Amino acid sequence: MRYICLHSTHMEIAMKTLLCAGALALAVGGFASAANAALVQWTLTDVKFVDGGTASGSYVFDATTQTFSAINVTATGTEGIPAASFSNTCDGSNCDAYLPDPAQNMIFVPADTSDLTGKQVILLDLQSPMTDAGGTIAIKPPEAEAAVTVALRNKAFSTFCPDATCSGPGAMRFIASGEVVGRAVVVPAVAPTPVPTLAPWSLALLSLVLAPIAWMQQRRQRAVAKPARR
Known part of the structure; x- marks a missing residue:
């Protein structure tokens, strides 16, 4: 269904964002440690x-x-x-x-x-x-x-x-x-920057909003595809 596709796409984007943020945090942390290694x-x-x-x-x-x-x-x-x-x-x-x-x-x-x-x-x-x-x-x-x-x-x-x-x-x-x-010298670890994500209740609300839209879109497509009566 269209809703499932949209929901899946949203989750994929969120996961990619989290992974990128995590990698960036690790890189920054490693750089900070290296910069202070001589102290x-x-x-x-x-x-x-x-x-x-x-x-x-x-x-x-x-x-x-x-x-x-x-x-x-x-x-x-x-x-x-x-x-x-x-x-x-x-x-x-x-x-x-x-x-x-x-x-x-x-x-x-x-x-x-x-x-x-x-x-x-x-x-x-x-x-x-x-x-x-x-x-x-x-x-x-x-x-x-x-x-x-x-x-x-x-x-x-x-x-x-x-x-x-x-x-x-x-x-x-x-x-x-x-x-x-x-x-x-012990340098405090750099905390990863939190990445905003949708909470479970937000996803549920989004589902309620998108479901009727997807249903209406499907009806329009069926109406367009249905051959006209003679």
Whole structure:
């Protein structure tokens, strides 16, 4: 019947739409996962200064673009040194204290870098570069040498910037031990976009509307096909 054909066609279109939408959602989800595959969150673990203080927190590093984000690092205080928090990094444009290998050497600074005079910063020097594979990387311990020599070989310490652009370190508070542990950032799955479809009651109502139309159409066709009486 004509109604059955119309109903079947409608269902076929709806199914094709659903399948296309599902495929698109899977493609978008796969693209989003691939785009974020390089993001790793690194957590400071058992990080201790030589004076007994500690540093903790985490940051996200993209090994592909060599960029940091979501920086949330803190250091406890000790006699003469207040506690501090760091949510930014030196990238060469906001301060002079820039290290050429951010995957292994990094400088975390306060949020406001417009004038770093007298502000505390923390530098980490890792045993190996961070990669998008994550894992555990130890922080280089200080060496038993003169402070100036150690400063050139080891960047794991906190210090106070002597000027607005932090052009060099002040008195250094060395990190004795610790590591950073990296785990892949979990990206929420992309929910598929719902495709509007007719509810069962809507299909039933559509059937009631189309049935009389189909019946009338059939009657017209029969009337046209019937030979005229002589």
